[in-house]
Amino acid sequence: MKDLSIRDKLLLVILGTTIVALLLGFAVMIWYNVRTFRREMVADALVRAQVVGGYTLSELAFGDAAEATRTLGKLRSIPDLERASLYDREGKLFAAFSRSPGEPEQLPFDSAGFAFDGDILHVVQPIVSENERYGTLHLCTSTRALTATTQRYLTVVLALSAGLIGLAVVAAVRLQGVISKPVLRLAEAARRVSQDGDFSARVAKQGDDEVGALCNAWNEMLGQIQQRQEEQALAEAALRRSEERFRGIIERSNDAIYVLRGEGQFSYVNPKFEELLEVTLEEATAPDFDNLRIVTPESRELIRDQRARRSRGEQTESRYEFKCVSRSGRVFDFEVNTTDIEWGNEPVRMGIMRDITARKMAERRLQEQQHQLGEHARQVERYALVLERSNRELDQFAYVVSHDLRAPLRAISNLSSWIESDLGNGLTPEIREQMDLLRRRVRRMESLINGILEYSRIGRVRAIVEEVAVADLIAEVVEDLAPPPGFSIRTVGEMPVLHTDKVRLAQVFANLIGNAVKHHPRSSGRVEISARDIEDAVEFAVRDDGAGIAPEHHERIFAIFETLKSRDELESTGVGLAIVKRIVEDRGGVLAVESDVGEGATFYFSWPKAVPGDSGAESPGRRE
């Protein structure tokens, strides 16, 4: 069944279905009709018995057997009636009719009814008149006619079935083609593809049914296969070209390239390899070639180790350096880059060896130079340390000296006062004036010493870093200075808020503003402070409308103990600007002045927005 052609299967299905349906239908029809025949026959026989019974009632009632026999004799005209027997109420045979001679049969049963017995239908009809039973009629009807009718009917039905089945066969043979033909064509196309490899085979579509869809899918599939084959051919050609290109690149490469088989046997070396190491491809790939021969003794251990690790299945560096020696004894530094590839379906290791001999030499030279440079740097560092130490000692010295100098000064001042009070009225105006002069000089000396102390402290005292609102800071400074009432000191524009050393910044402002007031030629004047952002610092400007400074003095004013005017003219130590300069420069800032005679002066200084490094950062001299 499975191996039958689809044509035969379709035929089988169509015919099987048709024949089963036909036969089943006819069987039901036959059964129904035969049943109907029998029923009709029984009904006929019952009616006949009733009619005959009615007729023979009077004969029985009046005991007229002769008349009864005559009446029954009339039944001869009914061809299937074999026998009619009339029994009286005693059950004795009263009259009878029989088509064929023979003994009259006994009543099969006494009540009204019918029964089939072989080819005879027995019908029993009691003969009754108003509750009086006068006798019983028994009719025997042959079923030959029924059999004959049934047989005739069966013959007709069977002939009809045969005819219909024949028609079904003809129709099925023709109609199955509608389905089987496209399928068979498809099968033929499939055979052509699988046996002849002819992918251009296509199936003409017949309709839009499932088979049509199948044909479409088939054609589309073939199209895709064909396209894929073409693409594959193209890809293979591309691959070949790519391999050729690859080979060309390898052969023309400026690097020495080799291919190593699993056990460390060369299967290929490129022309550059041959040239550098003076080994031909044939020699290198010969089975007895020991490739350690081209490695310098100092690199052999590295290569052996690599080989051993690889043979244990461990991962090795894909990039390393080693030294080779050519046949003629030239030594090369190589940087090799290895990679696992497939070479003709064999896993191999390809190495690209770059000649880094020149680079290595340059590196060695560079290293020597770096070494020398390091020596110089260390020397400079030593000098710097020495310098710093002497600076610190100088600061310490200045501090100690000025501290120790203050005590005798205080003594001189006090002593002069005591002398003055001891002398009392004996003081001449001249002496008094000289005493005053003495004390003034002592005070100047003291403030000078204080200035030096201050100056040296800048390098020693640790700064406290905090949030500083510069506007507030300036206000505090001005309040401390208590300038004469004729002076206007104010800020111009926005003042920043800085995270910085408040004390030092206040010191700077105090000195600059104080100078502007102190050196002002008039008793009234104007001082303006402004600020400007410059990247990670703020540039402050303190401008006054004083006498101004001639440009040739600009350098001098920042040196310690320098004042432009005579000491006697103005009480000034000449330390202020030096302190300012040191504070500003300690923080990486710049102090500058812009001024001319009669123009007033503007002092600029830059101040970092944040303390460099840590919060506790200080100038290099960090000392107690």
Place this chain on the structure above:
Amino acid sequence: MLKAGAIAVALLAAVQAALGLPVAVAAAERDFEYQLKAEFVERFTRFVDWPESASGERDEGPFVIGVMGDSPIAAQLAQIVAQRKIKGREGRLLQVTDLEQVTQCDLLFIAASAADQLAAILSRTENQAILTVADSEGFGGRGVLINLYREGEYLRFEINRSAVEKSGLRFSSNLLRLARLVE
């Protein structure tokens, strides 16, 4: 009345065969003859239909069987009407003594002893739906509707068709088929 004894024996056998009536061994053969005749009379009513008359009392009331003259049949008929309904009605036996009683009957048996009154009886039953039955030779020809007679060992009957037609009674063709018809 030839070979009366032989006829009686044959009748007995016939009665026994056709009717299956119980027979007392000791009973006289005459009783059997009249028993059979009474039975025949009852059976005639089954094959005869009385017309729906104008007076409804006939349908409602008892079915009256009259006996004119002396006959042993009277006793037999009395036994039958006591046991069975006639035409679906109660049966009643009436010994007719007065000619005026004749028209009260639905069925009138005229015995041989009433032969001299026959013309008077028939003049009263003529054109009436009264089934007249007799068992005397020649009565059929004289106008009695059904007249019983003997033929060999069988009891037969003759029917006067013109009298039947005049009476208005409807006789079953099956009854007519078995009868000897007289005018």
